Amino acid sequence: MTYPLIPAGHVSCRSCHLLCRRFPDESGEKHLCPRCGAVLHFRRPHSIVRTWSLVIAAFLLYIPANVLPMTHVISFGKGQSDTILSGVLYFIKTGMWPIALIIFTASILVPLFKLIILTGLLISVHRKSTWHPRARTVLYRITETVGRWSMLDIFVVTILVALVRLGNIASVDAGPAALFFAAVVVLTMFAAMSFDPRLIWDEMEMPYDEQSSG
Amino acid sequence: MEPITIIRSDPSPFLVACHGCDLLHRIDPLPPGATARCCRCGAVLHRSKKKSVERTLALVATGIILFVIANVYPFLGFQIGGQIRQSNLITGVAELFHQDLWLLAALVLTTTILVPALQLTGLLYVLLPFYFRLKLPKRMTMFRIVRHFQPWGMTEVFFLGILVALIKLSKMATIVPGKALYAFLALMLVLVAMMAFLDPHVVWDSGEESL
Numbered sequence: 001m002t003y004p005l006i007p008a009g010h011v012s013c014r015s016c017h018l019l020c021r022r023f024p025d026e027s028g029e030k031h032l033c034p035r036c037g038a039v040l041h042f043r044r045p046h047s048i049v050r051t052w053s054l055v056i057a058a059f060l061l062y063i064p065a066n067v068l069p070m071t072h073v074i075s076f077g078k079g080q081s082d083t084i085l086s087g088v089l090y091f092i093k094t095g096m097w098p099i100a101l102i103i104f105t106a107s108i109l110v111p112l113f114k115l116i117i118l119t120g121l122l123i124s125v126h127r128k129s130t131w132h133p134r135a136r137t138v139l140y141r142i143t144e145t146v147g148r149w150s151m152l153d154i155f156v157v158t159i160l161v162a163l164v165r166l167g168n169i170a171s172v173d174a175g176p177a178a179l180f181f182a183a184v185v186v187l188t189m190f191a192a193m194s195f196d197p198r199l200i201w202d203e204m205e206m207p208y209d210e211q212s213s214g
Numbered sequence: 215m216e217p218i219t220i221i222r223s224d225p226s227p228f229l230v231a232c233h234g235c236d237l238l239h240r241i242d243p244l245p246p247g248a249t250a251r252c253c254r255c256g257a258v259l260h261r262s263k264k265k266s267v268e269r270t271l272a273l274v275a276t277g278i279i280l281f282v283i284a285n286v287y288p289f290l291g292f293q294i295g296g297q298i299r300q301s302n303l304i305t306g307v308a309e310l311f312h313q314d315l316w317l318l319a320a321l322v323l324t325t326t327i328l329v330p331a332l333q334l335t336g337l338l339y340v341l342l343p344f345y346f347r348l349k350l351p352k353r354m355t356m357f358r359i360v361r362h363f364q365p366w367g368m369t370e371v372f373f374l375g376i377l378v379a380l381i382k383l384s385k386m387a388t389i390v391p392g393k394a395l396y397a398f399l400a401l402m403l404v405l406v407a408m409m410a411f412l413d414p415h416v417v418w419d420s421g422e423e424s425l
Contacts, residue, residue, distance in 0.1 A: 012231035015358045016418040019229050019238075035418060036358040075386070091382075099381055102374070137234055137255040151325065151368050155375025156382070158322050161313070162306035163292040163383065165299050170386060174315055182318050189365065201235035201255065 011040045044196040048122060054191035055118050061184045062111060069175035071157055077168050081175060084108060084153060106152040107181070114150075114188045117143050118195060128203040136200050144192045150185045154178060230259050266413035267341055273408040274337045280404060281334060283397035285327070290376075291390030292383070303327065303394055329367035330405055336360035337408070340417060357417050364409060369402040 010021050011031075015038035020031075031040045069081035082090070084107050091100035117139050124136060157174050164172040230239050234257035241250050244262035252259055263269075285303050292299045304327065310319035340357045343350045376398075380389050 017230050019231055036354045038358055099378055134255055148365055148368055149371055151371050152375050155372045156379045158306035159376055159379040161309045162301045163290055163299060166294060166297050169294055174310060174313055179315060179318055182321055197234050198236050
C-alpha cells in the first residue's frame with residue numbers, strides 16, 4: 001500500500017485540512033482557505049527562527065522563574081517567601097509527596113523537558129537528520145499536548161492570593177517569579193505551536209514522490 | 215481573480231494531507247467510533263463520532279448553565295477562627311490585578327473564563343443553526359477561532375490547581391466549598407466531553423462558500 005506525498009503546488013489548510021491548489025502565483029500576498037478562511041501556508045512561516053527565539057527566551061526566563069520567590073506568605077505576623085522548589089520541599093517535608101510530585105513534574109520537569117525536546121528537534125532539522133522521524137514526531141506531539149499543565153502553579157498562586165487575605169493573620173501575595181514562570185509557560189506553548197513537524201519529514205527520502213508527479 | 219481552487223469535488227471519499235508529515239491519504243467513510251491515522255507518522259487524520267452534533271450541542275447547553283452558576287455563586291470560603299473570606303471565581307484575577315500583576319491577571323482570566331466562554335458561545339453559534347440546517351454568516355470563521363483557542367482553555371488545569379491549593383491550606387484554616395465550586399467541576403468535565411464528542415469534519419464538510 002503506497003501513498004503519494006502532497007502533490008506539488010498544493011497546500012493543506014492547517015485549520016480545516018482542506019486540500020487546496022495554488023496557481024503558480026508567488027506574489028507574496030496571503031492566500032486564504034476558501035472554506036474556513038485561515039491563512040494558507042505550505043509550511044508554518046519562519047517556523048525555525050520563531051521557534052528558536054521563543055525557546056531561547058523561555059530558557060532565559062526559566063532561571064528567574066525558579067530562583068525568585070513565587071509567593072510571599074504572612075502567617076500570624078511572620079513573613080516567608082517560597083520559590084517553586086521550596087514549595088515542593090514543603091510538601092515532601094509534610095509527607096504529602098504525591099502533591100510534591102505533581103508540582104515538581106508540572107512546574108519544573110515539564111517546562112525543562114519541553115525546552116530540551118524543542119531544542120533537540122530544531123537541531124535535528126538544522127542537521128537534516130534522518131534519525132527516527134516518527135519518534136521525533138511523537139516527541140513533538142507530547143510537547144504540544146502536555147505544555148498547558150505547567151500552568152498549574154500559576155493557578156495555585158491565583159487561588160491562594162484570592163483566598164488567603166486576612167491581613168496579619170494570614171495573607172498571600174504573588175512573588176516576582178509568578179510572572180516569569182507564566183511567561184515561560186506561554187512562550188513554550190507558542191514555541192511548540194510555531195514549530196512545524198513537517199520539517200522533520202522534509203529531510204526524509206520521498207519514496208512516493210515520483211508516483212504523485214507521474 | 216481567485217488564486218485558489220479546490221480540487222476536491224465531493225465530500226467523501228476525500229483526500230487529506232497529514233498535518234504532521236504531509237503524506238496524502240484518501241479516507242473512505244469511517245464506521246462510527248473509528249479512527250484514521252497517518253500510516254507514516256501516526257497522527258490522527260479523522261475520528262468518526264456518532265451523533266456528534268446532537269451530543270455536542272447538549273453539552274454546550276449544559277455548559278452555558280454551569281458557566282453562569284460557576285461565575286455567579288460563591289466559589290470558596292476561607293475561615294480562621296471567627297474570620298471568614300469569601301471568594302468568587304473571578305476574585306483571584308481581581309487580586310492579581312490589584313497587585314499590579316495585570317499580565318498575570320489577564321492570562322488567568324483568558325484561560326479560565328474567557329476561552330471557555332468563547333468555546334461555549336462559539337459552538338452554540340455554529341452548531342445550533344447547523345442542527346436546524348440554517349447557515350449563519352461567518353460560521354466557518356467562528357468554528358476556526360473556537361478550535362484555534364482550544365489549547366488556551368485550561369479549566370482542568372485550574373481544577374487541579376484548586377485541589378493543590380486546598381491541600382496546602384487544609385492545615386492552616388477551614389475551607390468552605392461554595393456552589394460555584396461544584397458547578398466549576400461539572401463545567402470542566404462538560405468542556406472536555408464537549409470537545410471529545412465534536413467531529414470537526416461534520417462542520418467543515420457542510421459548506422465551502424463560507425467567506
